[in-house]
Amino acid sequence: xxxxxxxxxxxxxxxxxxxxxxxxxxxxxxxxxxxxxxxxxxxxxxxxxxxxxxxxxxxxxxxxxxxxxxxxxxxxxxxxxxxxxxxxxxxxxxxxxxxxxxxxxxxxxxxxx
Numbered sequence: 001x002x003x004x005x006x007x008x009x010x011x012x013x014x015x016x017x018x019x020x021x022x023x024x025x026x027x028x029x030x031x032x033x034x035x036x037x038x039x040x041x042x043x044x045x046x047x048x049x050x051x052x053x054x055x056x057x058x059x060x061x062x063x064x065x066x067x068x069x070x071x072x073x074x075x076x077x078x079x080x081x082x083x084x085x086x087x088x089x090x091x092x093x094x095x096x097x098x099x100x101x102x103x104x105x106x107x108x109x110x111x112x113x
Contacts, residue, residue, distance in 0.1 A: 001030040007042035007049035008035060038108075055109045073112070075099075 008017060013035055024033070042048035057065050075094065077087075088094045107113055 003032040003034055004051060005034040005036060005042070005049045007052035007054075008037055009053070009055070010037040012053055013037045055111055 006013075006017075014037075017035065021033070024031075036042055036049065042052060053068060055071060057067075075088075077085075077097075085097060088097065102112065104113075
């Protein structure tokens with residue numbers, strides 16, 4: 001029937017959407033999905049994508065927006081690391097640990113900071 005371009009975060013596309021693509025294709029063989037994963041999001045109001053799953057509700061444009069789910073982030077460590085370095089008791093304690101995270105210049109949504 002046509003092509004639908006989806007703008008998704010890499011994590012959402014990889015961990016949730018990808019495992020359902022085969023069943024979607026079986027149910028809707030007439031729809032060709034184009035999935036674009038970037039550090040930002042294509043803009044549906046500029047017709048760059050037909051559907052976008054975003055972390056922040058858009059504030060302008062002729063869009064229909066619905067909340068999909070709650071989203072939260074956390075700090076994770078292996079048991080071995082915590083055995084050697086101890087678990088932080090407060091957020092400020094994390095400054096004493098080596099953290100792996102995003103490069104600030106590439107954080108595309110302020111809520112991720």
